[in-house]
Amino acid sequence: MSIPGADKKVVAGICGILLGSFGVHKFVLGYNQEGFIFLGAFIISSILAFVTCGIGSILPFALWVVGLIEGILYLTKTDEEFVATYITSKKPWF
Numbered sequence: 001m002s003i004p005g006a007d008k009k010v011v012a013g014i015c016g017i018l019l020g021s022f023g024v025h026k027f028v029l030g031y032n033q034e035g036f037i038f039l040g041a042f043i044i045s046s047i048l049a050f051v052t053c054g055i056g057s058i059l060p061f062a063l064w065v066v067g068l069i070e071g072i073l074y075l076t077k078t079d080e081e082f083v084a085t086y087i088t089s090k091k092p093w094f
Contacts, residue, residue: 020067
């Protein structure tokens, strides 16, 4: 029997790993405010990296690392832990 909400675990995990910089994994889990924070931070940091000729390029990379870590955390939790933490308790960050 499937636990309601556990179906989002794999999708959110893969999106976190592959598209973590854009915050897609946050949108998948229904955390729209956090998703827009990720997306806005990525856009602003990318513009900053462009304007500074690459000096600010660590910021988009840092966003990707955070998304990667969150994606791995999603995938390594059991279905019960995932649902309890991210669906029921609505824990948006780590």
